[in-house]
Amino acid sequence: MDFRKAxxxxxxxxxxxxxxxxxxxxxxxxxxxxxxxACFFLFGTRRTREGxxxxxxxxxxPGEGDLDSESDIVSFSEPYTLRAALRKQDSGxxxxxxxxxxxxxWPKPSRLDDDMDGYYAEYFPLFGSSGTYFGLIFSRDExxxxxxxxxxxxxSVYFRVTTLLTIGDRELxxxxxxxxxxxxxxxxxxxxxxxxxxxxxxxQRLKTCRVAIIGVSxxxxxxAHVLARxxxxxxxxxxxxxxxxxxxxxxxxxxxxxxDADPPPHKVAVVRDLLLxxxxxxxxxxxxxxxxxxxxxxxxxxVDLILCCTDTNHSRTAVGELAxxxxxxxxxxxxxxxxxxxxxxxxxxxxxxxxPGSPCAYCLGAVNSWKASVELMTEEEKALRQVQAADAxxxxxxxxxxxxxxxxxxxxxxxxxxxxxxxxxxxxxxLTGKFTAPHRSIExxxxxxxxxxxxxxxxxxxDCICQTLVGYADEGAFASxxxxxxxxxxxxxxxxxxx
Amino acid sequence: xxxxxxARVESELARISIPTLxxxxxxxxxxxxxxxxxxxxxxxxxxxxxxxxxxxMLDLAFLPAGSPLLGVLKGQPQQNLSAGGRTWTxxxxxxxxxxxAPPWDPTRHGFHTYIDExxxxxxxxx
Numbered sequence: 001m002d003f004r005k006a007x008x009x010x011x012x013x014x015x016x017x018x019x020x021x022x023x024x025x026x027x028x029x030x031x032x033x034x035x036x037x038a039c040f041f042l043f044g045t046r047r048t049r050e051g052x053x054x055x056x057x058x059x060x061x062p063g064e065g066d067l068d069s070e071s072d073i074v075s076f077s078e079p080y081t082l083r084a085a086l087r088k089q090d091s092g093x094x095x096x097x098x099x100x101x102x103x104x105x106w107p108k109p110s111r112l113d114d115d116m117d118g119y120y121a122e123y124f125p126l127f128g129s130s131g132t133y134f135g136l137i138f139s140r141d142e143x144x145x146x147x148x149x150x151x152x153x154x155x156s157v158y159f160r161v162t163t164l165l166t167i168g169d170r171e172l173x174x175x176x177x178x179x180x181x182x183x184x185x186x187x188x189x190x191x192x193x194x195x196x197x198x199x200x201x202x203x204q205r206l207k208t209c210r211v212a213i214i215g216v217s218x219x220x221x222x223x224a225h226v227l228a229r230x231x232x233x234x235x236x237x238x239x240x241x242x243x244x245x246x247x248x249x250x251x252x253x254x255x256x257x258x259x260d261a262d263p264p265p266h267k268v269a270v271v272r273d274l275l276l277x278x279x280x281x282x283x284x285x286x287x288x289x290x291x292x293x294x295x296x297x298x299x300x301x302x303v304d305l306i307l308c309c310t311d312t313n314h315s316r317t318a319v320g321e322l323a324x325x326x327x328x329x330x331x332x333x334x335x336x337x338x339x340x341x342x343x344x345x346x347x348x349x350x351x352x353x354x355x356p357g358s359p360c361a362y363c364l365g366a367v368n369s370w371k372a373s374v375e376l377m378t379e380e381e382k383a384l385r386q387v388q389a390a391d392a393x394x395x396x397x398x399x400x401x402x403x404x405x406x407x408x409x410x411x412x413x414x415x416x417x418x419x420x421x422x423x424x425x426x427x428x429x430x431l432t433g434k435f436t437a438p439h440r441s442i443e444x445x446x447x448x449x450x451x452x453x454x455x456x457x458x459x460x461x462x463d464c465i466c467q468t469l470v471g472y473a474d475e476g477a478f479a480s481x482x483x484x485x486x487x488x489x490x491x492x493x494x495x496x497x498x499x
Numbered sequence: 500x501x502x503x504x505x506a507r508v509e510s511e512l513a514r515i516s517i518p519t520l521x522x523x524x525x526x527x528x529x530x531x532x533x534x535x536x537x538x539x540x541x542x543x544x545x546x547x548x549x550x551x552x553x554x555x556m557l558d559l560a561f562l563p564a565g566s567p568l569l570g571v572l573k574g575q576p577q578q579n580l581s582a583g584g585r586t587w588t589x590x591x592x593x594x595x596x597x598x599x600a601p602p603w604d605p606t607r608h609g610f611h612t613y614i615d616e617x618x619x620x621x622x623x624x625x
């Protein structure tokens with residue numbers, strides 16, 4: 001392999017946890033300012049329509065004698081290399097190298113780096129099933145500012161790292177590779193108040209992040225609305241539905257005139273137009289689809305944060321899985337109403353934070369298995385099961401093996417707006433590192449004293465795959481917990497002024 | 500069946516010691532030669548891979564059409580279905596919906612655990 005000859009390298013997003021990044025920086029810069037250091041690392045991948053996602057699972061840190069400590073530059077020993085190769089073979093994952101350049105030096109690959117990457121790109125695929133190799137370079141300037149570059153190869157396809165996303169419990173960081181120049185207008189007067197409160201850096205951070213909102217109805221549309229006003233300039237909106245008359249009461253951005261069109265617009269188009277009316281420079285990717293679908297997942301690879309606003313069992317499962325397998329964090333929100341004797345007795349919201357290493361939806365007991373199954377059935381299957389349930393009753397048997405009804409009260413706009421705004425607030429805190437929620441899961445009821453606030457931090461089950469497959473990405477497909485049923489219509493990308 | 504689902508099902512089947520067969524259109528797993536205390540000869544049992552699996556729970560079971568176990572085991576025999584070149588009869592057997600098995604959890608359950616439910620089922624008269 002000759003990386004110098006690589007042209008048209010595809011963009012690659014790298015994700016890692018804050019914990020791994022902390023260890024990585026301590027290791028790489030341990031011989032600064034003048035001497036380099038290095039390690040192998042274990043990673044998962046996902047090929048997308050636009051490039052590749054690389055998820056750093058763990059560092060294979062060097063022991064004594066694994067690197068030449070006498071040399072200023074990096075030299076891997078054979079035993080260390082073989083140990084990494086065998087780990088790759090055993091795990092079914094990929095292995096790459098990370099090394100530092102001396103302080104103040106650009107992380108641009110040298111001729112020696114070219115030789116090293118060329119060698120390892122041919123060596124590691126000999127072990128195990130993965131043919132993918134990556135080499136990353138990090139460096140710091142005198143002010144401690146970190147920069148990086150990265151490149152990789154899988155078969156005959158070359159990749160270049162464009163973005164590094166770090167998922168910490170208190171902060172979500174986005175760094176661009178040293179060669180990537182992003183043009184964002186940082187100076188404006190619109191976000192002066194936000195800058196005064198959180199600082200200029202935080203206000204600028206919001207302008208460089210990409211947020212996905214799954215479900216843009218009652219809670220998703222106000223969340224998008226609040227974030228756009230806070231300065232977020234890049235959104236992915238996902239919702240399969242078109243606007244219905246009953247949505248007018250809760251979907252921010254919708255109006256009576258939307259129903260002049262037949263059919264009425266997709267919800268994602270309605271919210272997109274709202275965001276663009278606030279700031280015409282906002283970028284919005286509109287997908288009429290579902291989070292389980294592959295095209296949607298490809299778009300989520302490069303987001304800083306997902307807001308899951310569908311309140312469905314399959315979405316909750318999916319975001320839990322995206323958090324541990326693909327290192328994509330999510331704030332999930334659901335709302336419910338309770339009533340008794342003609343009076344509303346509960347307006348309840350539940351917010352859950354999913355990140356790598358946190359409990360998944362099943363650990364939290366947040367999924368109803370029957371409802372989840374019904375959400376993914378065809379209409380024909382639902383009808384058939386209802387008939388079979390009636391037949392079972394006629395035979396004197398229990399019907400609930402076939403069908404079970406779960407009556408639910410509808411939700412209304414004043415409360416969904418409150419819940420949507422609340423998760424937008426937590427999103428701002430997490431993205432900027434300025435504040436975090438006090439608990440991993442929060443429940444509240446605004447009709448109870450003290451808003452009926454309950455916060456809890458349940459541990460994950462020790463043996464759960466959400467703890468053992470962190471960062472496995474597509475290589476963890478053997479334990480995937482949810483998939484899109486084939487009867488769903490394909491994802492439709494709503495472009496330009498299309499509604 | 501998507502690649503992810505196939506990878507998942509194949510991984511589950513690799514954890515089972517008895518012979519199994521994964522068939523397509525309709526997508527299903529056939530457990531071959533399961534011992535039953537009710538009949539002298541072993542039986543095959545087919546279970547469909549539902550849409551949306553593994554979040555969608557495994558449910559129901561199919562016995563070979565004409566099986567002597569039909570009407571003997573718990574569950575109402577229902578319609579026939581062709582799969583894997585054979586004809587099967589669906590039986591209304593629902594272990595994960597109040598049928599004795601714990602609530603479905605795709606982080607724990609799959610074809611590798613459903614086999615235990617099926618083995619119990621085929622050895623108990625209704």
